[in-house]
Amino acid sequence: MSHGAAAYPSRREAGGPALAGVGRAVARLTLPVLLLLPALIIIVGLVGYPLAKTIWLSFTETRLGDLVDGSGEWIGLENYKEVFADEHLRTSLINTVAFGTACVIGTMVFGFGVALLLNQRLRGNWLFSLAVLLPWAVPALAASAIWRWLFDDRYGFVNWALVNIGFSSFQDYAWFADRESAYVAIFVTVVWQSFPFVALGLLAGLQTLPQETLHAASVDGASAWQRFRLVTLPLLRPIVAVLVVFSTIWDFKIFDQIYVMAQGVPDRAADTAAVTAYRESFALGHYGAGAAVAVVLFAILLVFSILYVRMIGREGRA
Amino acid sequence: MKGKRWLAASVLCGVFAVAGCGGSDDDEGTAAKSGGKISGTVTTWIMDPGSPKLQEVFNGYAKDFEAKHAGTDVKIEFVPWAQAHDKFTTAIAGGKVPDVAEMGTTWTPEFADQGAFEAVPAAGAGDYVSSLIDAATLDDEVWGKPWYAGARALIYRKDVLKKAGVEPPKTWDELKTAAATIKQKGGGIYPIAYTGLTEHYYLPTIWQAGGEIATKDGDSWKAALNSPEAVQAIDFYTSFYKKGYTPKAAIGWEEPDAQEAFINGDIAMLVAGGWTYNSIIQTKPELESKIGTVLEPAGPSGKDTAFAGGSHLVVFKESENTETANAFVDFMLEPANLNKFTSEIGFLPGTVAGIEESGYLEDPVRKPFAEQLLEHSAVYPPSPRWGALEGANIFDGVIQNVMKGKETPQQAAQSLAEKMDEEFAG
Numbered sequence: 001m002s003h004g005a006a007a008y009p010s011r012r013e014a015g016g017p018a019l020a021g022v023g024r025a026v027a028r029l030t031l032p033v034l035l036l037l038p039a040l041i042i043i044v045g046l047v048g049y050p051l052a053k054t055i056w057l058s059f060t061e062t063r064l065g066d067l068v069d070g071s072g073e074w075i076g077l078e079n080y081k082e083v084f085a086d087e088h089l090r091t092s093l094i095n096t097v098a099f100g101t102a103c104v105i106g107t108m109v110f111g112f113g114v115a116l117l118l119n120q121r122l123r124g125n126w127l128f129s130l131a132v133l134l135p136w137a138v139p140a141l142a143a144s145a146i147w148r149w150l151f152d153d154r155y156g157f158v159n160w161a162l163v164n165i166g167f168s169s170f171q172d173y174a175w176f177a178d179r180e181s182a183y184v185a186i187f188v189t190v191v192w193q194s195f196p197f198v199a200l201g202l203l204a205g206l207q208t209l210p211q212e213t214l215h216a217a218s219v220d221g222a223s224a225w226q227r228f229r230l231v232t233l234p235l236l237r238p239i240v241a242v243l244v245v246f247s248t249i250w251d252f253k254i255f256d257q258i259y260v261m262a263q264g265v266p267d268r269a270a271d272t273a274a275v276t277a278y279r280e281s282f283a284l285g286h287y288g289a290g291a292a293v294a295v296v297l298f299a300i301l302l303v304f305s306i307l308y309v310r311m312i313g314r315e316g317r318a
Numbered sequence: 319m320k321g322k323r324w325l326a327a328s329v330l331c332g333v334f335a336v337a338g339c340g341g342s343d344d345d346e347g348t349a350a351k352s353g354g355k356i357s358g359t360v361t362t363w364i365m366d367p368g369s370p371k372l373q374e375v376f377n378g379y380a381k382d383f384e385a386k387h388a389g390t391d392v393k394i395e396f397v398p399w400a401q402a403h404d405k406f407t408t409a410i411a412g413g414k415v416p417d418v419a420e421m422g423t424t425w426t427p428e429f430a431d432q433g434a435f436e437a438v439p440a441a442g443a444g445d446y447v448s449s450l451i452d453a454a455t456l457d458d459e460v461w462g463k464p465w466y467a468g469a470r471a472l473i474y475r476k477d478v479l480k481k482a483g484v485e486p487p488k489t490w491d492e493l494k495t496a497a498a499t500i501k502q503k504g505g506g507i508y509p510i511a512y513t514g515l516t517e518h519y520y521l522p523t524i525w526q527a528g529g530e531i532a533t534k535d536g537d538s539w540k541a542a543l544n545s546p547e548a549v550q551a552i553d554f555y556t557s558f559y560k561k562g563y564t565p566k567a568a569i570g571w572e573e574p575d576a577q578e579a580f581i582n583g584d585i586a587m588l589v590a591g592g593w594t595y596n597s598i599i600q601t602k603p604e605l606e607s608k609i610g611t612v613l614e615p616a617g618p619s620g621k622d623t624a625f626a627g628g629s630h631l632v633v634f635k636e637s638e639n640t641e642t643a644n645a646f647v648d649f650m651l652e653p654a655n656l657n658k659f660t661s662e663i664g665f666l667p668g669t670v671a672g673i674e675e676s677g678y679l680e681d682p683v684r685k686p687f688a689e690q691l692l693e694h695s696a697v698y699p700p701s702p703r704w705g706a707l708e709g710a711n712i713f714d715g716v717i718q719n720v721m722k723g724k725e726t727p728q729q730a731a732q733s734l735a736e737k738m739d740e741e742f743a744g
Contacts, residue, residue: 064407064410064411064432065431065432065433067411068410068411068413068432068433152567153565153566153567154565154567154579154582154584155582172565172566172567173566174565174566174567174569174570176567176570177566177567177569177570263515263570264514264515264567264569264570264571264572265570266514266569266570266715266718266719266721266722266724267715267716267718267719267724268711268715279710282404282407282408282411283403283404283407283710283711284706284710285407285706285710
């Protein structure tokens with residue numbers, strides 16, 4: 001009550017002449033807006049315009065010539081109908097969600113394992129923390145080319161190793177001749193590339209955990225697994241949620257690894273939406289349909305992101 | 319009906335008769351006319367020949383040209399074939415084109431249709447190989463100058479065939495028998511690389527079977543793949559994979575992968591052009607004495623047709639320096655410069671005189687490459703849509719499905735014909 005009473009008169013004073021209030025509000029806003037303006041212009045120019053243009057393109061029939069002079073023909077929802085009717089386009093969206101989800105789970109599980117190991121107070125762990133970062137520092141394209149070679153049918157390390165430990169059926173095994181086996185190879189590549197970020201993020205989280213709580217739990221007789229499940233995990237949940245959001249966005253729009261490693265998979269059956277959008281546009285010259293695939297991918301990512309952000313928000317309030 | 323399917327085949331046959339001996343007069347004339355004004359930067363995209371020696375030849379053109387015309391700066395950039403179509407498309411869409419580029423003959427009409435190139439003024443009828451002029455013609459104008467041409471023949475490992483006791487195959491049946499024998503007695507070497515991602519391997523088998531890829535229909539083109547001959551060709555081609563005569567991984571191979579496998583000694587026979595042959599013996603000189611060459615095996619129709627490929631040199635309309643760009647193109651086409659490159663790369667120059675001078679016809683290993691181009695080759699339909707068909711790889715996926723046994727050759731022929739007509743219709 002006292003707080004409200006103190007605020008009331010001051011507002012009253014200012015609110016007298018309405019115009020002055022507006023003027024002051026504008027004055028108060030001018031500086032922040034001015035400061036934000038450069039960033040805003042860049043964001044609108046580099047993100048807003050391409051996004052708007054892509055959405056517009058997705059409602060048009062646009063060929064290369066139309067793209068040059070901007071004369072695409074408006075065809076309403078036709079492109080979207082094609083995205084869901086055409087087997088190849090539809091499959092690429094299903095691939096994106098299924099393979100992307102698998103990659104997120106794989107990255108999180110592996111990242112968690114590495115983080116827990118690094119959190120042990122072992123000698124030389126700082127060296128391992130550094131080493132863990134390395135895959136993340138390799139450009140995705142280079143990593144994909146290297147892994148493609150490692151999975152080569154005749155000269156690859158993977159088949160050589162598998163045959164040498166007794167799996168003789170992997171002699172000349174063609175990993176990229178089937179969607180499923182190709183996905184195994186690409187999954188390994190993607191997880192290898194993206195676990196460092198997750199592992200180090202979780203490690204940072206683990207190191208901020210209150211030791212007293214964990215100690216109290218072990219005094220109460222909780223096993224290691226119980227301590228992890230009932231104490232560590234709930235405390236880390238906000239960090240996990242953020243990392244899952246990031247991983248989802250990265251793994252759903254995965255391009256390089258698929259472009260390099262899945263190009264020989266029969267009938268391009270392992271293509272994901274990002275690659276399909278690119279190929280539909282720049283290889284086939286169907287810019288409208290390509291844009292529609294991109295917009296659907298964008299919508300999927302938006303839905304996932306909103307869901308996660310709301311989940312994190314609830315965590316914060318709780 | 320059956321006779322008509324052959325109308326468009328063997329286009330190159332006889333066209334050399336009208337080709338004269340080089341465009342040197344014309345070229346020098348152009349260069350001299352604008353002699354004083356030639357200056358500035360010319361960015362040139364050349365398809366990556368894959369060998370440092372050849373890259374040196376191209377870089378040499380740039381240096382020589384710069385030395386001849388002070389104030390010019392020629393930038394040579396190498397673009398891999400596999401990415402080139404995408405790269406041209408994005409460059410044209412983004413308005414960031416080079417000044418000069420090497421253009422695959424099947425792409426020239428497509429990009430010309432988008433208004434990307436400067437027309438070639440008065441391309442002399444006798445100056446160039448006329449089929450390559452045809453391939454560059456759209457709406458009665460010529461959009462690129464023929465640079466070089468070539469056709470694939472069959473190269474084989476003499477030692478492996480000898481060990482297996484088979485003769486170099488001349489027909490489909492002989493190829494099948496040879497493959498079966500090499501598989502048995504070749505000592506772990508795969509008989510042939512019929513890959514999943516190389517249309518220049520499998521599309522010509524349709525001609526060999528006596529079929530057509532597409533026929534001209536008024537101003538447009540119509541797919542001719544829905545025919546018993548095409549079905550027979552697809553069945554023939556894919557049977558090598560199904561029987562294990564080709565490595566399992568080859569379903570996802572492009573041509574360079576097959577070439578690499580041949581160099582590594584994993585493959586006994588390879589469909590290859592003179593350029594591939596040159597690249598192989600440059601990479602692994604000890605193979606030179608072991609490689610033999612024959613024409614592509616003839617199909618049931620008796621035809622042993624291969625695809626006649628090649629390149630044009632084009633000048634982009636959006637180039638800010640078309641004069642110097644044209645001068646550089648003409649410089650590269652000067653006979654002395656042309657020969658420096660074609661003899662090195664294993665392609666044939668665009669003139670009959672050039673071919674005669676090249677010495678190909680006297681070299682027993684190289685002679686089949688020249689014969690294949692001169693007498694046993696055809697070109698794909700010169701439709702503006704063909705480049706998009708190639709770029710989209712509509713064929714590969716279907717052929718791969720047949721290799722995998724997911725589709726029958728009949729289904730494949732039918733769906734390809736449908737996809738092709740869809741693309742021709744725009």
